[in-house]
Amino acid sequence: MVGSTRGPERLIRVGQWLIALLFAYFLIQVGASLIADLPLLSRAPQLERYVDKPGLQAVEARIAPLSAQRDSLRQQLEAQDGRLQEAREAYERGRRSFETWRSARAATEQSAQNPEVIARARQLDAQLEQQRGLEAERRGLEQRLAGVTAALQQPEQQRESLQRQAQERFERAKRGAELRAFGIRLLFVGPLLGLSIWQFRRYRSSDQWPFVWGFLIFGLFAFFFELVPYLPSFGAYLRYGVGALLTFIGGRALIRWLQDYLQRKEQEQAAPQAERQSQIRYESALQGLSRSQCPSCERSVSRADGTLPDFCMHCGLQLQRDCSSCGHHQIAFFPFCQACGQPGEASVAMPTRRETAAP
Ligand SMILES: [Zn+2]
Numbered sequence: 001m002v003g004s005t006r007g008p009e010r011l012i013r014v015g016q017w018l019i020a021l022l023f024a025y026f027l028i029q030v031g032a033s034l035i036a037d038l039p040l041l042s043r044a045p046q047l048e049r050y051v052d053k054p055g056l057q058a059v060e061a062r063i064a065p066l067s068a069q070r071d072s073l074r075q076q077l078e079a080q081d082g083r084l085q086e087a088r089e090a091y092e093r094g095r096r097s098f099e100t101w102r103s104a105r106a107a108t109e110q111s112a113q114n115p116e117v118i119a120r121a122r123q124l125d126a127q128l129e130q131q132r133g134l135e136a137e138r139r140g141l142e143q144r145l146a147g148v149t150a151a152l153q154q155p156e157q158q159r160e161s162l163q164r165q166a167q168e169r170f171e172r173a174k175r176g177a178e179l180r181a182f183g184i185r186l187l188f189v190g191p192l193l194g195l196s197i198w199q200f201r202r203y204r205s206s207d208q209w210p211f212v213w214g215f216l217i218f219g220l221f222a223f224f225f226e227l228v229p230y231l232p233s234f235g236a237y238l239r240y241g242v243g244a245l246l247t248f249i250g251g252r253a254l255i256r257w258l259q260d261y262l263q264r265k266e267q268e269q270a271a272p273q274a275e276r277q278s279q280i281r282y283e284s285a286l287q288g289l290s291r292s293q294c295p296s297c298e299r300s301v302s303r304a305d306g307t308l309p310d311f312c313m314h315c316g317l318q319l320q321r322d323c324s325s326c327g328h329h330q331i332a333f334f335p336f337c338q339a340c341g342q343p344g345e346a347s348v349a350m351p352t353r354r355e356t357a358a359p
């Protein structure tokens with residue numbers, strides 16, 4: 001088979017792509033630093049700045065004494081509960097010991113007139129009385145606590161509402177700051193993306209194509225990745241929306257390209273043999289044949305034994321012919337005979353400067 005491109009050309013092609021990627025890489029680095037250094041317009045908002053301080057202080061001043069009173073009442077209640085518990089236990093102990101004492105004695109000794117019985121019963125009565133007193137005190141404490149709690153309800157609600165309002169104002173300010181930060185970046189990245197796409201459409205086949213590609217990659221990367229940390233809540237719509245739009249445009253271009261391609265092939269195949277050959281570029285003819293592909297219809301022309309047929313079985317293009325001087329059988333696109341060196345009849349388009357430059 002024949003080699004398709006000249007040796008250094010392939011290297012240069014790889015080098016050109018490398019240049020494109022390197023160019024994109026350095027632009028991306030510069031762009032990233034630039035985007036990060038763009039001003040945020042304002043410092044991140046602080047919550048304290050959005051609090052109604054005098055209002056909050058007034059409410060706090062109302063709450064503080066009531067709250068202290070409530071705490072003290074709670075402590076008192078707890079202490080009272082302890083005392084009450086003790087009194088109940090003491091009474092219970094007394095009552096039980098009186099019962100055992102009585103059951104251990106004869107019926108006469110249990111008489112209500114017995115002075116010891118009377119003394120013990122009185123003691124128990126006194127204990128019960130004390131317990132009732134404690135219970136009444138406890139109820140009083142509970143009532144006072146309920147009063148204080150009720151009085152606290154209104155200022156506490158007021159405080160909560162003040163804090164909520166401050167939080168809302170703070171959130172709004174934060175969203176605003178984020179939006180401004182994003183807007184500034186979009187003003188930088190949006191036109192950049194537009195410019196990169198415009199120059200790609202216009203200059204992609206120029207011999208400066210590595211820079212055109214590099215700049216396009218930079219524009220796409222800046223828009224779809226560098227912008228991400230600054231995206232507000234709706235940023236995803238913008239990002240994916242633009243992505244969808246670009247994909248749509250790219251897809252349309254691809255479909256159009258395919259239609260053009262098929263149409264071009266059809267026209268090519270309809271032309272007479274000599275004209276067809278003249279429309280085929282030398283480089284692409286060799287490239288196609290090296291892959292056993294017809295240079296015109298681009299279908300595979302390899303025979304079972306791996307050799308080239310004289311004519312393409314799909315479109316009829318002549319692929320091999322005999323030299324008109326010496327009769328050597330060779331590829332029809334070679335401009336000179338392999339055996340005798342005489343110029344052949346092949347009239348393919350010889351490589352131009354453009355051809356070696358464009359990807
Ligand atoms: Zn063909």
Ligand SMILES: [Zn+2]
Nearest residue numbers: 323326337340
């Ligand atoms: Zn010859």
